[in-house]
Amino acid sequence: MVFILRTLFSKELKKPRNYLRSKFIDSVRLHVKGGSGGTGLPKYGGLGGQGGCVYCVGKEKANLGNILGKHRGKTLAAGHGEDSRKTKIIGSPGTDLKLEVPLGVTIYREDGKVLGSVDNEDQTVILARGGPGGTKENGFLGHYGQIHHIRLDLKLIADIGLVGFPNAGKSSLLKAISRAKPRIANYPFTTIKPNKGIIHYNDQRQISIADLPGLIEGAHVNIGLGHKFLKHVERTKLLLFIADVQGFQLSPRHLKRSCLETVLLLNKELELYNPDLVEKPAVLAVNKMDLEGATDTLEEVKESLANIERIMDSIPKELRPDKIVSFENIIGISALTNNDSIQELKMILRKCLDDFADENNPDIVEGRKLYRINKAIIKERGSQVT
Incomplete structure (x- = not known):
């Protein structure tokens, strides 16, 4: 009873110090999905549009905290390719989805494979490719795009x-x-x-x-x-x-x-x-x-x-x-x-x-290598003369 009263009438519990709550995020997991290809039109040989791709692009001012806050629990999906139709034989490609990431990010797939690294401004890496559109070769049926769980891992440069x-x-x-x-x-x-x-x-x-x-x-x-x-x-x-x-x-x-x-x-x-x-x-x-x-x-x-x-x-x-x-x-x-x-x-x-x-x-490395080779040749010729 005494413990309950002390709890009820005690001052507000002390909160953790703000500086101990690190806001620096150097790893983010995302679900990405490429767009599906559009359906072709067999009667006219129409081609379905290519599905859009999800890719990341390096930006100096980007940060993983903003990416996590904006895309947490969501699927980053590119646009689907347009179907072929009588008035438009070749369908338009799906819209690509661009994700801005900070420099120094390495992208890992769910199986551990490295998709690429972003070290320079405006450098791009494809995260999920869009599916091909319908053509004669695939029966005019558009294919699904790639779907991956990926991890963006930041290493400071x-x-x-x-x-x-x-x-x-x-x-x-x-x-x-x-x-x-x-x-x-x-x-x-x-x-x-x-x-x-x-x-x-x-x-x-x-x-x-x-x-x-x-x-x-x-x-x-x-x-x-x-x-x-x-x-x-x-x-x-x-x-x-x-x-x-x-x-x-x-x-x-x-x-x-x-x-x-x-x-x-x-x-x-x-x-x-x-x-x-x-x-x-x-x-x-x-x-x-x-x-x-x-x-x-x-x-x-x-x-x-x-x-x-x-x-x-x-x-x-x-x-x-x-x-x-x-x-x-x-x-x-x-x-x-x-x-x-x-x-x-x-x-x-x-x-x-x-x-x-x-x-x-x-x-410079090549120049030093040539210098050492030439020096060795000169030395060898000198020893032969003597």
Whole structure:
């Protein structure tokens, strides 16, 4: 009775905090149906119209949230082809249905087959083809269009992906390095949805950077935000690891990890999810360098990573990745207090991306290949002369 009275006269129950309700949607399921072909006219050899197709087209400003809100529980159906008739021997084709989707979407069919990816503005992928119209070959009977359950899976496209454990300072860095305004607080899991910012340079160069929700141990098997975070790393060109110079401890029940151990754990989580990720170019930023003793810790991390093979046996087995990420640069920063370190980091990131572009330019790659071949030939001829 006391419990009932307390419930009846208690204040309104506390509602969940709004910022914990993530509005970011990166996966949507839809039912799509191509239009049926029109019936032909045997007497006059009339042709039925082709059924319309359902296709998606890439648009920078589109988002999956709007698609879900507009088409939830509905079938996206294209128009049917027009029947052939005496006054119109060839029926008109059905109307196509166009669905605008954000860049970075991959489309999966119900059986897991990939229908295509949309990475560029105005790029199109057919989701369901319309049925052919009636002709002599098919007995003048129009056919049904394709019907599929599909999944639109968004993987953010960014030049740089921020990788780090909760409270490492990723959101602070994103705010300092770009014009983004992520939520920042002095506790873990402030970021529960991806934030994307643009780094601006004086010569009008722009580089996109994505701050993604913090990993925890076990993310590769979908613990915590798991795959919801990791899949977005796949579309980035460069990984920016950010580690707290003090290390990280998720809770009193978890082990305290040192700065070096957090870097190795991040390396291992990426490797276990997708081994190709550790092959990407990477930069390590050790944050909170304004704290006492931070310089000594940074030097220890640099020395340990430079001689990782020699100290690997002393590292706990659960922390050891099979392949260590090869960092292009290791830099100490203070995202909140030191603007000079942020400016230096911006230039490092730009140089790494430029080097990556050169290495993947077909003309440059071919030129280097020819140079090595010619150098080998010249060397061989020189040895024959002597």
